[in-house]
Amino acid sequence: MDERLKRVAEIAEEHHCAGANLIAIMQEIQSEFKYLSEQDLTLVAEKLGISTAKVYSVATFYENFSLEPKGKHIIKVCAGTACHVRKSGPIYDAIHDYLELKGKSKTSADGLFTLETVACLGACGLAPVMTIDGEVHAKMTPESAVELLKEIRAKESAE
Amino acid sequence: MAKGIMYIDGQRVPFDGEKNVLAVIRKAGIDMPTFCYYSELSVFGACRMCVVEDEKGKIDASCSMEPRDGMKIRTNTARLLKHRRMILELMLASHCRDCTTCEKSGECHLQELALRFGVRKVRFADTRPQYELDDSTHAIVRDPNKCILCGDCIRVCEEMQGMGILNFAHRGSDLQVTPAFNKKLSETSCVNCGQCAAACPTGAITVYNEIGRAWRALHNPNTRVVVQIAPAVRVAVGEAFGLEPGTNTLDKLVSTLKIMGADEVYDTTFGADLTVMEEAAEFLDRLKKGGPFPMFTSCCPAWIKYLEKENPKYLKNISSCKSPMQMFGAVLKDLYQKKDAEDGRTTFHIAIMPCTAKKVEAGRPEFRHDDVPDVDLVLTTQEVINMIKESGILFAEIEGESPDLPFGMGTGAAAIFGASGGVAEAVARRVVEDKSKNTLQAIQFSGVRGDDAIRAVSLPVGEHMVHIAVVHGLVNAKKLIADIEAGLEYYDLVEVMTCKTGCVGGAGQPHGLTPVKKQRAAGLYEADRAALIKRSERNPLVQEMLETTLKGRTHELLHVSYTGEKK
Numbered sequence: 001m002d003e004r005l006k007r008v009a010e011i012a013e014e015h016h017c018a019g020a021n022l023i024a025i026m027q028e029i030q031s032e033f034k035y036l037s038e039q040d041l042t043l044v045a046e047k048l049g050i051s052t053a054k055v056y057s058v059a060t061f062y063e064n065f066s067l068e069p070k071g072k073h074i075i076k077v078c079a080g081t082a083c084h085v086r087k088s089g090p091i092y093d094a095i096h097d098y099l100e101l102k103g104k105s106k107t108s109a110d111g112l113f114t115l116e117t118v119a120c121l122g123a124c125g126l127a128p129v130m131t132i133d134g135e136v137h138a139k140m141t142p143e144s145a146v147e148l149l150k151e152i153r154a155k156e157s158a159e
Numbered sequence: 160m161a162k163g164i165m166y167i168d169g170q171r172v173p174f175d176g177e178k179n180v181l182a183v184i185r186k187a188g189i190d191m192p193t194f195c196y197y198s199e200l201s202v203f204g205a206c207r208m209c210v211v212e213d214e215k216g217k218i219d220a221s222c223s224m225e226p227r228d229g230m231k232i233r234t235n236t237a238r239l240l241k242h243r244r245m246i247l248e249l250m251l252a253s254h255c256r257d258c259t260t261c262e263k264s265g266e267c268h269l270q271e272l273a274l275r276f277g278v279r280k281v282r283f284a285d286t287r288p289q290y291e292l293d294d295s296t297h298a299i300v301r302d303p304n305k306c307i308l309c310g311d312c313i314r315v316c317e318e319m320q321g322m323g324i325l326n327f328a329h330r331g332s333d334l335q336v337t338p339a340f341n342k343k344l345s346e347t348s349c350v351n352c353g354q355c356a357a358a359c360p361t362g363a364i365t366v367y368n369e370i371g372r373a374w375r376a377l378h379n380p381n382t383r384v385v386v387q388i389a390p391a392v393r394v395a396v397g398e399a400f401g402l403e404p405g406t407n408t409l410d411k412l413v414s415t416l417k418i419m420g421a422d423e424v425y426d427t428t429f430g431a432d433l434t435v436m437e438e439a440a441e442f443l444d445r446l447k448k449g450g451p452f453p454m455f456t457s458c459c460p461a462w463i464k465y466l467e468k469e470n471p472k473y474l475k476n477i478s479s480c481k482s483p484m485q486m487f488g489a490v491l492k493d494l495y496q497k498k499d500a501e502d503g504r505t506t507f508h509i510a511i512m513p514c515t516a517k518k519v520e521a522g523r524p525e526f527r528h529d530d531v532p533d534v535d536l537v538l539t540t541q542e543v544i545n546m547i548k549e550s551g552i553l554f555a556e557i558e559g560e561s562p563d564l565p566f567g568m569g570t571g572a573a574a575i576f577g578a579s580g581g582v583a584e585a586v587a588r589r590v591v592e593d594k595s596k597n598t599l600q601a602i603q604f605s606g607v608r609g610d611d612a613i614r615a616v617s618l619p620v621g622e623h624m625v626h627i628a629v630v631h632g633l634v635n636a637k638k639l640i641a642d643i644e645a646g647l648e649y650y651d652l653v654e655v656m657t658c659k660t661g662c663v664g665g666a667g668q669p670h671g672l673t674p675v676k677k678q679r680a681a682g683l684y685e686a687d688r689a690a691l692i693k694r695s696e697r698n699p700l701v702q703e704m705l706e707t708t709l710k711g712r713t714h715e716l717l718h719v720s721y722t723g724e725k726k
Contacts, residue, residue, distance in 0.1 A: 038340050045339075051323025053313075056339035060328040 004033060008040045012047040019048050022058055026065055035066040071107045071114035073152060077130045077145075080120030088128035092117065094142030098149060112156060113149065163228025168235065180221040180232065181209050189234055192243065192272050194360050195309035196222045199659075199673060200318050203310050208243055208272070212236045244276050252283035254361070255304045261362045262300070266670070268360030269307060290335070295345035297367050297522060298515040299356050306336050306363035312355035319659060321634030322465075324349045336363070348468040350461040352633070352657045353515030353666025366515050366667060370542050370549075376507040376535070377420035383504045385495070386416055387487050387566070389427040391513035391577030391662040392540045394682035395669055399544040400554040404675045405682030410559025412511075412543075415552050417560070426562045427510070428569020430487030431576045431585070434458065435695035436705065437480045437717050438582075439589035442652060446623055451476050453628070453643065453650040456582050458482045460520035461657035463721055465633060470640065479718040483576060484510050484517060485526050488533030489716045491566065494708065509536045511543050513577070513665035516657070525719050539667025565700045571690030573698075578680035579631035579661030580607045580614065583654035587627065588694045590620050599693065608684070610660075610677070613639055615650065627652045632659045 011028045015021035022044070029040055036059055045052040059065045077083075077092045095115055099108040107114045123129050126138035130145060137148065162175045165183055172187040179202065184191045194206035204223040211221045211232040218238065233239070251273060258264050290303035310327065313336060317323045324347050328337050338347045356364040376382050393409040402408065413424045442454055457463060457478040466473050481489065488508055495506040510517065514537075520526070521534040538546075547554050561567065572588050575581030584607045591598055605616040607627070612635040615628045628650040630636045636655045642648040658664045663679035664671075671679075692698060709716065 041339070051317065051326065052339035053323050053326035053328075053337075057326040057328050061330050 004037075005039060005043055007032065008043050009047060012044055017047045017049070019050055022048060022050075022055065023062075026055075026059060030065060034070045035068060037069075038067075041067075066106075068105070068107060069111070071112050072156075073112060073133050074114050074116065075130060075132050075149070076116050076118040076121075078119075078121050078123075078128060079117040080124065080127075082120075082124035083128040086127040088130075088140075090142050091128060091130065091140050091145050094146055095149065098146045112153065161226055161228070163226070165226055165229075166231040168233055174226045177226055180211065180224040180226050180230070183226050184209075184211070184221055184232075184234055191221065191234060192275070193222065194268060194272075194307060195311060197311050197314065197358060200311070200314040200358075203314065206307075206309055207246055210239055210242055212239055218242070240276070244278060247273050247276055247278045248281055249283065250307050251278060251281045253285050253287045254307065255302075256281075261305070262365040262368060263305075263359075263362035267362060287332070293343050294367065295343035296349065296351055296519060298351035298518045299344060299349075299353055300365050300367055301344065302363055302365070303335055303337065304363075305361050307361055308334055308336065309360060310336070311358040311360065312336060312364055315354045315358045319354055319632055319634060320350075320352060320657065321632075321637045322348065322350065325355060348465075350464040350468070350633070350657060351516040351519045352461040354658060356515065357666040357668075357670060366539055366541065367518060368542065369518070369536055369538060370546055372536055373509060373538055373542070373546065376509070379507075381504055382507045383423070383495075383499070383502075384421045384507050384509060385423045385425065385491060386421045386509045386511060387425045387427045387430065387484065387491075388412055388511045388562070389484065389513060389577065389662065390431070390574050390581075390683055390686075391665060391668065391679065392511050392543070393686075394577070394663065394679040395513065395540050395671075396544060396547075397555070398669050398671070398675070399548070402555060403678070404671065405678035405680075405685070407682055407686055408554070408559075410561060411554060411557050412559075413562050414557055414560045415547055415550075415554060418552060418557075419546065419550050421509075423563045425487070425491075425566035426569050427483050427487055428573035428576070429566045429698075429701065430483035430485075430490075431573035432569050432695040432698045432701045433486045433490070433705075433717060434480050434483045434576075434582075435572055435585045435589050436701060437486075437713065438478050439586050439695075441478055441480065442586065443590060443620075446620065446625070446651070453653045454478055456586075456652075456654045458576065458582055459516070459655060459657050459662075460514070461516040461633070462636065462655045464516065464519070465636075465657070467721060473640070474721050477721060479720060481526075481717055481719050482517075482520065483573075484512065484534060484537075485520065485719070486717050487566065488521075488526065490704070490709070492528065492531070492533045493716060507535045508533065509538060510534045511538050511540065513540050513662045513668045514658075515539065515666045517667075525721070540665075541667055541669055544669065565704075568698065568700050570695050570698050571687030571693040572695045574686040574690065575683050577662040578608075578683050579656050579659075580609065580629045580654065581661065581683065582656075583607055583616075583627050583629050583652065585695060586652065586654075587616075587618055589696060590625070591618060592621065594694065615648070623651075625652065626650045627654070629654045631656045631661055631664075633657050 008029055012025055015025050041055045042052050045055040078088055099113055128140050129138050130140055165172050167187050174183045177183045192208045195203045202222050204220050209221045210218050211234050212218050214231050293301040313325045316325050324338050325336055328335050356366050376384050393407050394405050397406040397408045398404050416424050455477045457480050499506055518537045521537045526533045572585035587602050606614050607616050613630045617624055617626050630639050660676040664676040
């Protein structure tokens with residue numbers, strides 16, 4: 001068993017392998033490894049003595065669980081009321097198009113960016129806002145958002 | 160359990176122990192519609208078709224209400240009818256509506272209720288994405304586009320079989336029923352028992368249809384179509400033609416199949432008698448050698464699949480006997496090589512089974528020789544019913560005829576193979592030394608027959624006291640294994656049937672709940688009672704074959720070793 005699965009097993013055991021702790025277990029795995037892999041969930045199901053389909057059911061129910069690896073940089077566009085009325089939607093769409101995301105995928109093909117929404121960052125006065133890796137960018141437009149990503153991409157390819 | 164009197168649409172209705180108001184309503188003679196209520200599973204309360212209104216105008220689902228004394232409800236108010244129609248309309252809006260070409264047409268619960276409630280127009284556009292069809296198993300076909308999200312399949316798989324292959328995934332308008340990680344059924348631990356298809360009210364999960372192949376073989380003059388009919392089939396076919404469940408229609412089935420073009424029609428009980436002989440010999444041999452115990456029966460392909468995928472350490476405990484169907488197929492194909500060479504025709508062997516897992520079993524590499532399967536095609540009882548209907552033969556009225564010889568003869572012991580406990584009883588009849596009528600009756604009444612999920616009996620065999628267990632429903636088989644591992648129980652021989660009530664309750668049978676399945680089992684025990692020969696070793700044709708054609712070749716033709724597969 002590789003290191004990651006060993007740790008997943010440990011997390012399950014720390015929670016007494018109890019079915020009632022399934023969500024807590026998955027949260028902890030995700031906070032350590034950024035996402036829940038198929039192997040992680042299969043092992044959790046085995047440890048907890050419940051079906052893999054059930055674990056998958058819970059994992060896919062909650063928006064916050066990610067079943068695919070996340071990109072190096074995490075973009076969160078605020079979809080809160082204030083940002084929404086100040087047109088955060090077109091910002092999200094512009095980034096979505098720039099990253100060429102298809103279907104339900106939230107991560108760009110090069111693995112550099114993951115695009116998410118967030119309900120409110122509490123910075124409504126700066127609306128519309130987005131964060132990249134936790135850093136808040138205020139009063140965005142679709143153009144300025146894409147410009148930011150282009151800069152990061154250029155920096156990454158220079159390295 | 161509560162007792163009292165309820166008022167349903169103004170009628171006084173006494174109740175006594177009914178677990179919910181829905182059951183009381185149905186008892187009162189009102190056919191309350193439901194999708195997600197399956198009386199043999201836990202209550203889910205999702206479809207809301209069974210809503211009722213109380214005196215205060217409060218509306219709630221009757222499946223999830225406990226009956227109370229003095230309770231007053233109405234089942235058909237204007238509001239309720241409007242709700243039901245709206246539910247149906249919304250379901251239909253996101254449902255494939257190509258009814259005429261649907262596998263489930265005529266048997267579909269959604270179709271039936273839409274007709275009953277007069278839904279003639281659907282005002283909403285279907286905005287759902289198209290999902291991919293899963294026909295990866297050749298036993299069960301999943302079409303998520305026809306799913307109404309009632310969850311019956313999920314609960315059958317979890318509660319009856321203990322497998323939990325299917326569950327809901329995602330949420331809201333994206334909600335789907337799917338195996339984990341959206342895998343194909345063939346990539347999961349699914350054992351192909353098909354109980355999900357039996358429970359599905361629509362065409363979302365159906366049995367893999369091979370009727371076309373059957374007709375092609377029957378219509379090909381260069382093909383010799385040889386049929387075997389499993390015990391459980393004969394007591395269920397009649398249900399589709401107005402006969403009581405449990406009516407033995409073997410003879411009618413033989414004459415019908417002949418009219419449809421079958422050349423020779425035989426009885427799987429011949430294979431079952433061979434199985435009893437071989438399995439009993441193997442068991443006595445294990446008693447002599449001291450194990451491995453428990454010896455598990457090997458007739459049920461879903462059970463074998465379960466051990467292979469989930470519990471391979473017990474593969475060595477499975478009897479090395481092929482299932483009756485495969486024994487029959489192996490012997491037939493071996494003997495008919497000569498016949499084929501003589502008259503230039505090809506033998507095409509069809510097995511009519513109550514089972515979906517048998518379709519997969521017949522395709523296993525262990526049962527092919529020179530890439531020709533011993534059993535070319537497995538048809539379910541329901542598929543044969545559909546073929547009879549297509550042919551226009553009036554099944555209820557047709558004169559019967561006996562199966563052909565030599566493979567058309569089986570004993571009473573073989574007939575009861577189709578019911579839970581039957582295999583164990585047949586083997587017990589073979590291994591006990593005292594063969595008097597009293598002993599046979601003692602076996603019958605030892606507890607081997609019955610409804611309990613796990614039944615245990617002890618019988619003397621020589622100087623040993625042999626402990627036999629009978630289990631049906633995979634969830635119970637798992638429990639039995641857990642009990643053995645915990646050291647709580649010890650058994651020498653365990654009969655396992657994946658489906659509840661045994662093969663009579665297989666997913667290839669017409670739709671029916673436990674009472675119907677029990678009537679079918681009673682039909683098989685009746686066949687045993689009426690049989691001239693009740694013990695497999697007394698089957699003269701089996702004895703003769705074991706002494707002549709099969710002499711020295713039983714290992715090659717009648718036994719198999721399952722090596723397992725990776726999950």
